[in-house]
Amino acid sequence: MSLPQIALVFAVMAPGAVFALLGLSWLLGWVPSERVLSRITALTFASCMFALVAQLWTLGSTGAAAVVVTFGNWFAVHEYRFPLVLMADHLSLPFLSMTIVLSGLIGQFSATYLHRERGFFRFFVQLHLFAFGSLLAFAAGSFDLLIGGWELVGITSVLLIAFFDQRPAPVENGLRVFAVYRACDIGLLLGVFALHKWAGTASFAGVLPKLPEAQSTVVCLFLLLAAAGKAAQIPFSGWLPRAMEGPTPSSAIFYGAISIHAGAYLLLRVQPLLAQTRVASACVIMVGSATAIYGTIAGRASADAKTSLAFASLTQVGVVFAEIGIGWRWIATAHILGHALVRTLQFLRAPSMLHDYHRMHSAIGGEISPTGSHLEDLFPEKMRVWLYRWALDRGHLDTILDRWFIHPLLALSKLLTRLDSVGRSKTVTRRMKPKLSMRSPAEQGVE
Amino acid sequence: MADTAWVPDRLVIIGITTGAPWFAAVVLTVWRRHARIVGFTASFVSAAASALLLRAAPAGESLYEALMLLFSCLTMGATLVQPKRDCDSRTIGGILFLLGATLFAYSSSNLLGFLAAWILSTIPFLVRGGFRARSWRPAAALSVSSLALASAIGVISGSGHTFSMDNLRGGSPGGMTAFGLLVTAVVFRKGIFPAHAWVADAAEDSPAIPTALLLNGHFGALLVAKLIVPLFPHTVGTLFPLLSWFAMATALYVAVRALTENSPRRLLAFLALSQSACILAGLESWTSEGITGALVHWFVVTVSTMGLFAILRLLEVRFGENLTASTHLGLAEHAPRLAVCFAIFGLALVGLPGTLSFCSQDLLIHGTLMSHPVTGIVLPIATAMNAFSIFRLFATLFLGRRRTGFTHMADALPRERWTLAAGVLFVVLGGLFPNMIVAQRSADADTVAKASHPGAQNASARPLLAPEKPLTVVPGRFDFQGH
Numbered sequence: 001m002s003l004p005q006i007a008l009v010f011a012v013m014a015p016g017a018v019f020a021l022l023g024l025s026w027l028l029g030w031v032p033s034e035r036v037l038s039r040i041t042a043l044t045f046a047s048c049m050f051a052l053v054a055q056l057w058t059l060g061s062t063g064a065a066a067v068v069v070t071f072g073n074w075f076a077v078h079e080y081r082f083p084l085v086l087m088a089d090h091l092s093l094p095f096l097s098m099t100i101v102l103s104g105l106i107g108q109f110s111a112t113y114l115h116r117e118r119g120f121f122r123f124f125v126q127l128h129l130f131a132f133g134s135l136l137a138f139a140a141g142s143f144d145l146l147i148g149g150w151e152l153v154g155i156t157s158v159l160l161i162a163f164f165d166q167r168p169a170p171v172e173n174g175l176r177v178f179a180v181y182r183a184c185d186i187g188l189l190l191g192v193f194a195l196h197k198w199a200g201t202a203s204f205a206g207v208l209p210k211l212p213e214a215q216s217t218v219v220c221l222f223l224l225l226a227a228a229g230k231a232a233q234i235p236f237s238g239w240l241p242r243a244m245e246g247p248t249p250s251s252a253i254f255y256g257a258i259s260i261h262a263g264a265y266l267l268l269r270v271q272p273l274l275a276q277t278r279v280a281s282a283c284v285i286m287v288g289s290a291t292a293i294y295g296t297i298a299g300r301a302s303a304d305a306k307t308s309l310a311f312a313s314l315t316q317v318g319v320v321f322a323e324i325g326i327g328w329r330w331i332a333t334a335h336i337l338g339h340a341l342v343r344t345l346q347f348l349r350a351p352s353m354l355h356d357y358h359r360m361h362s363a364i365g366g367e368i369s370p371t372g373s374h375l376e377d378l379f380p381e382k383m384r385v386w387l388y389r390w391a392l393d394r395g396h397l398d399t400i401l402d403r404w405f406i407h408p409l410l411a412l413s414k415l416l417t418r419l420d421s422v423g424r425s426k427t428v429t430r431r432m433k434p435k436l437s438m439r440s441p442a443e444q445g446v447e
Numbered sequence: 448m449a450d451t452a453w454v455p456d457r458l459v460i461i462g463i464t465t466g467a468p469w470f471a472a473v474v475l476t477v478w479r480r481h482a483r484i485v486g487f488t489a490s491f492v493s494a495a496a497s498a499l500l501l502r503a504a505p506a507g508e509s510l511y512e513a514l515m516l517l518f519s520c521l522t523m524g525a526t527l528v529q530p531k532r533d534c535d536s537r538t539i540g541g542i543l544f545l546l547g548a549t550l551f552a553y554s555s556s557n558l559l560g561f562l563a564a565w566i567l568s569t570i571p572f573l574v575r576g577g578f579r580a581r582s583w584r585p586a587a588a589l590s591v592s593s594l595a596l597a598s599a600i601g602v603i604s605g606s607g608h609t610f611s612m613d614n615l616r617g618g619s620p621g622g623m624t625a626f627g628l629l630v631t632a633v634v635f636r637k638g639i640f641p642a643h644a645w646v647a648d649a650a651e652d653s654p655a656i657p658t659a660l661l662l663n664g665h666f667g668a669l670l671v672a673k674l675i676v677p678l679f680p681h682t683v684g685t686l687f688p689l690l691s692w693f694a695m696a697t698a699l700y701v702a703v704r705a706l707t708e709n710s711p712r713r714l715l716a717f718l719a720l721s722q723s724a725c726i727l728a729g730l731e732s733w734t735s736e737g738i739t740g741a742l743v744h745w746f747v748v749t750v751s752t753m754g755l756f757a758i759l760r761l762l763e764v765r766f767g768e769n770l771t772a773s774t775h776l777g778l779a780e781h782a783p784r785l786a787v788c789f790a791i792f793g794l795a796l797v798g799l800p801g802t803l804s805f806c807s808q809d810l811l812i813h814g815t816l817m818s819h820p821v822t823g824i825v826l827p828i829a830t831a832m833n834a835f836s837i838f839r840l841f842a843t844l845f846l847g848r849r850r851t852g853f854t855h856m857a858d859a860l861p862r863e864r865w866t867l868a869a870g871v872l873f874v875v876l877g878g879l880f881p882n883m884i885v886a887q888r889s890a891d892a893d894t895v896a897k898a899s900h901p902g903a904q905n906a907s908a909r910p911l912l913a914p915e916k917p918l919t920v921v922p923g924r925f926d927f928q929g930h
Contacts (some may be wrong), residue, residue, distance in 0.1 A: 027784065027868065075806050075885040077892070078737045082806070144809070149801035155799065158838070167847035168775055172502045178838050182831040189827050193816050360655060413707040420704065424582055440812075 004058045004067045007051035008088050011096065014051075015103070016132035018044050022125045023445050028179030038111035044128070045154055052097055055088060065089060068141060068205055080196070084139025085205045094333060095138040095265055098340055101255050103131040109348055110249040114313045119163055123247065132154035134258050140264060141205035143192045146266070150188065150230070152182040153259050160250040161243050173242035180239045184229020188266075191222030208272045214357055216273045220280035223270050224287065231263030231293045231317050237298075238398035240314055244306040252347030255310055257340035274324070276432045281325045288321025294395050300376070301391035305350040313343050457503065457814050461554045464496040464515060465685040468522075469547040475540040476597035482539040489543055492551060500554075507890035510672070510742065511553045512578070516535040517746060518553070521663065521753050522546045525656050527866045528757045530764040531655060539579055541571040542657055549664040558600045558610040561673070564592045565636075572653065580652035580660075588645035592832025596670070599628035616677045626682045630690055631676050637727065638720050639690075650716030650756075655763070659756035662719055664748040665676035668741075669728050672895055676730070690821075691731035695815075695825040698724040699788045702832035709773040711759055714840050722796055725826055730895070737814020738892035743885055744807035747795060747874060751804070754792035754870045758785050760834065761863060765856045773841050775847020784859045786845040788867045792836035795874040803877035806885060811902035883890055891923060 001009075018040060025032070032040065066089035074082040088096060106315075107127060114120050133152025140146040158181070162174035195202040196218070199209040211219065229235070232240040240260075244251055244392060254260065265286060267274065274281055292315045297310025316339045323332040378383055392400065471489030475482055497516035504512045524540060526534075545568055546782075552564035553927060563779070570588040571577040579586060599621065604610055607620035638646040649658050666845065698721045705717035726748065729741025761783065763770055779786035792804070798808035808830060816823035859867060877884055 027787075073882070075810075075881045077810060077885065077889045078735045080736045082809065137782075148805065151798075151800045151805075155794065162842065162846060166777070166848050168847060171775060171842045171846045172826075173837055174837070175842055179835045182834045186827045186831055187826075191810060193813055196813065197817070200799065269869070272515070312626070409703065410707055413703050416700065416704045417707060420647070423644075424648070 001069070003057045004088075005063075005069045007055040007058075007175055008067050008069055011048045011051040011055070011100065012086060012132070012135045014044050014048050015135065015167060019125060019128035019132055022121075022128065024401050026121070026125070026346065031121055034111065034115065034120055037121065038107065039105035041111075041124055042128070045100055045107060045131070046175055048100045049097075049104065052093075056093065056097075059088075059093075065111055067435055070141075070205075070406070074145075081201055082196050083142050083205075084143050084145065085203065086139045086145075087141035087205045088139055091265075091333065092138045093266055094133060095261075098337060099134045099138060099258055102340065102344055103127065103134075104250045105344070106253045106348075112248075113249055114247065117247075123160070123163065123250070126156050126159055128251075129161075130253070130258075132335035135398065136260070137262060141203060142196060143202040143204070143269075146269075147185075147188060147192060150262065151185065151265075152224075153262060154178070154185070154230070157181070157243070157254050157259055160254065161246045162432065163246050165248065173239075173245045177239045178234050178245055180229055184236060187222045187225025187229070189324060191219050191226065194219045194222060208270070210276065211273065213277050215364045217277040217279045220270060220274050220277055221283060223266055224230070224280065224284055227266045227321075229263070229264030230266070230289055231260055231321070232314055233263070233287050233318065233321060234294055234395075234396055237291060237294060237314060237400065238394060238401060241302070241307045242393065244304075244310055247276075248306070248347060248351055251306060251310075251423060252344045256313055256343035256347045261336045263311075264317060264320045264324060266290055267321065268329060268332060271324060271327070273328055275327055281327070284325030285322050286325075288318045288323075288325060290318070291315070292318030293395075294323065296317075297387060298391045299395050300374075305354055308344050308345065309350060312346075313339075331362060373445070457513045458499065458500050459497050460503075464519070465547050465551045465554065466492050467492040467496070467547075468543040468550070471686070472540040472547065473557060475536040475543070477501075477846055481740040482536040483526055483529070483534050486539040486543055487523060489640045490519055490523040490526055491659065493546060494523055497550070505667065505778060506887075507888060510891035510894070513887065513891075514669075515550050515553045515744070517749060518549050518664065519546065519667065519751060522660065523868065524866045525660060525753070525757070528761070528863050530761060532764060533656070536652060537576070538657065542660060542800040544571055545657065545660055545664070545909060547635055549660075552664070552666065552669060556612050557614060558604060558615075558674075561612075562597055562600050565596055565666060568661070569593055571657065572649065576655045578657045580649050582648035582652055584645040585649035585653070586667075588635045588638070588642055591642075592632045595628045595632040595635065599625045599632060602628065613678065617680055619651065619679050619682055623660065626675070626679050626686065627652065629670060629679075632695070633667040633670050633675070633690065633727075636670070637665075637723070638697070639667070639693050639727070640700050643697055643701060643720060646720050647713040647716040650719075651710055651712045655712060655756045656753075656759040659719075659753050659856060662716070662723070663753055664746060665726065665749070668723070668730060671727060671730055676895060685734045687731050691819070693730050694727035694731070695822055695829075696817075697721070698728065698829040699832075702829040702836070705836040706832065708836075709771050711770050711772050711840060711844065712756075714772060714836060714926075715752065715755050718796060718837055719748065719755075720743060721829055721833050722752075724749045724810055725815075725829070726813050728826060732814040732818040734817045735889065735892055735896060736810045736816040737818060738895055739809050739885060739889045740810025740812075740814050742888040742891055742895075743803065743881075744811055746877075746884070747802075747804040747807050750870050750873055751792045751796040754867060755789065757797070757863075758789045758792070760868070761859070762783060770844065772843040774843065776844055777847040779845035781856045782845075782858045784864060785867075786841075788859070788871055789845065791871050791874070793841055794834070795878075797834040797837060799878075801878050802874045803848055803881060803884065804874070805878055806881040810885070 059067065066087055071084040074084040077362050078149065107124070110123060114123055133156060134148045137153060139150030140149060150349060158174045158178040161177055162171045179320040192202050198211055198215045201209065224249055229236050240255060243255055267431045274284065295311045295315035299308050299315065302308040302311055320332050320335050321333060376387065379387065390396065464730060465607035468489045475485055494516060497519050498510060501512040501516050503508055522542060529538070548564045552561055555561045555564055557808050572579055601619035602616065602625040607615045607618060609615060633644045646662065646718050701717040701721045703744055705714055705721070708714040708717060726741045726745050729737045729744065734740065760779060762782065765782065770776065795802035795804050797805045812826050815826050874898065
């Protein structure tokens, strides 16, 4: 293996190895102190960054297009193979760099922010798992391997939303997010299956195969479903404000930077196929544009800082989706990088900014002057009221999802319960009660 | 090629494998002491003998030997993890009796032997004083399945004039009548819709760990792989998809049903049923990926559900029998290691990356979608719902405000911890390095597929897929071989 290949493998595997070691040490009964843990984290991401810089330098000096590491097949059954290929090309390298830099940054920030917090160790273990999942997804040379990283990002995201598990609201919201993720991941599974069936491969370490337009459309629409779920695009945007229940550092890295852009990365990866189909491109543009408009309107009616930032994030990701649909690949990539860095800073600054704001507020002894006029002032009064109510209920997206999907499913489940209890004696029949939370984040007191 | 020079006669080893647990069960009925030690020793002997059998088995014909080893190890783990209050001679004796019957069923190549093992495995769940549930449905379903199998074997032997499975292979003995009766036996034993309700009843009313062992014997799938596919290859081609559709319907039905279930035991039973219905669907898919995925998933479901039921029982013993998934109990605060093991087993059941089920689900979904592009979509949907349900159960049991009312409860004890750790290691290491398990099951899958298509050389003889395209390496890239 050459130096860039070793560097790529190290950069991807190091957080995973640290996660495994920390998990094992906990199982054996040893929990490192906060200082040791933060130093391990800093060392891990610093060395990952060093490896990545070495890789970038080598690539720059040799002019090579990409680094590919092939480990053969993870498993194979006759013609069906699961290739284990890592790849760092012009698309994945910016995402890998972003993940490593921001994960290291978040690690350093959290060492202070979560000092003496009950779940300090748990947070750092999950941070390493998340970094590993993201790096695996971004460095994957095939959609099969990308699924692995994608799922790990989803699981850690949900576990960190439920981080403050003493309160029921974070746990219920984590459950809700998990349900949306799993439902949308069906699109990813079906899209990858369709690629295997029609193209004979799901690898993009080479060149994505050309498919007939109808088949490209089907594949892209399946992948759009997965991307929309992960990036909280319409109609799945309802989970994003709920996800703000997690600690601020995890909100910053997940919903300001990396996880929220994973959907865009998937679409960027599949962009050559997307360019072959007008229908799917139009769908991507429509979903992105609608989400951008929704995000900006709903964000204006948000009362708390983190949710406002989440909606601002949503708006930008919607614009990124539209850019990808149009075919502006590099503009979208640059947009993602810039947005991720700015948004992470805003998320991390939000708690202290509020503190500063309150201090300033009391220092000047009165109200701080309003920020000025807004675009919505141009609308007629009636429309403004309607828009305000619409934004306050976050576009009724959760209500629609509940009314048209979750409630009927739960009703069906209860009907089946009644059918199953036919023939059971009453003493052994237990009362059944649905557990999915129908309360909005505002009702649950999201901060 | 396996080294068989030092291995004693196969029949002797099979006798030791199945005889040791039965002998120990008899010993326990007479000498009612040291039940855990006797149980562990007997299952260890069975596991060692099964390992010998597996070592001696030729490539592609090691499925049942591997299952025997797995089930023996599972029972060994069950005897270790069984809480002290459940560890009486009656329970351990029943478990050992079940182990002997299950191993006998796996190893038998004779119809009468198979029938005897099938019936014997149900006896602890039929007799009062055994593991019999209060509800009538488990006993009824198990009895109907035994009756259907007995009738089918009667018809088959009447038509084929022999009880040897090898001699009856491919002959469709007994025709549609025997086939229908065998399918009935599968439906009732496996808990396929509409005969699914007994599984949850048994899980709720009967002792948790023995019931998990009964369910994880997977006698229904065994009957399909051992009898239905080899004996009725032509009928299978035309009518078997019906059973597959019912299996997929069961996977979806119980997945939906689990969404509002608040009894942890019933919920786990539904999840186990939904995932094990996927095994049947995969076996029927006729694709090498689907069958291999089903066989690997068989292993995963067995270990994961056993782990989940064991942890649930340990929680019941510590925190009360009336655990419910309707409120957050916050048990992770008291039992963090049990919580982590529960999360890993639960997520391993539904395809968490890094566990063996990620590979099995990948193959299973791929194979099923290949053979049933429309109905195959049911499997990922059911799996997604199951993932939600298991996470809901985890969240309600382990997360939430710290439970008060007691001062201190022990987390996993050393014997429990190491047993659960072995299970976790199996699903995790199997997931990180799946090639060995997948390759072995792939060879077994070819044998199963060959039995259903006697003319074919292997399962891939059926044109299922365009060959995978080799990776194209763009000039200027570094690749592993240094080109």
